[in-house]
Amino acid sequence: FKKTSTIYGVKMMENISSQIEKQQQINNKKLEAIFFIPPLLEADSNYSALYKAYNSGYIDTLFAFNNVNNFTNLYELNRRIDSAHLNHQGAQEFTLLLASRFTEYLNNSGQKIANR
Incomplete structure (x- = not known):
């Protein structure tokens, strides 16, 4: 099941990529x-x-x-409502981290970026 779901997920990413390329050509x-x-x-x-x-x-x-070692604060119980949701403080920290990664992306002129 996990292999099939991974293959399906990759196919979905390929489809999204293809749709983006089509929109780039159209627009x-x-x-x-x-x-x-x-x-x-x-x-x-x-x-x-x-x-x-x-x-x-x-x-x-x-x-x-999703790496608890890199983003320890986001996984602390006092930053969460439950296993799937951050509380207000956790959401603020996550928003700042996301903005920081996006700024890093913009400053690197679109080079491939993945933080694990």
């Missing part, structure tokens, strides 16, 4: 999807398809916040 403007992985505590969260699509080049930009 003659550069478009790029930016994907992110939220800081979930749920054990059944599987982001292997996103990582595989990123590593295969279907996704250029991936902001991953």
Whole structure:
């Protein structure tokens, strides 16, 4: 099941990438999807398809916040409502982290960025 879901997920990322390319051609403007992985505590969260699509080049930009070692504050119980939701303080910290990663992305002129 996990292999099938990963393959399906990568195919979905390929489809999204294809749709973006079509829109770029139609509008003659550069478009790029930016994907992110939220800081979930749920054990059944599987982001292997996103990582595989990123590593295969279907996704250029991936902001991953699912590493408890890199984003310790977001996983502390006093920053959460439950395993899937941050409380107000956690949401503020997450918003600042997301903005920081986006700023880093803009400053690096669109180079591939993934933080794990």
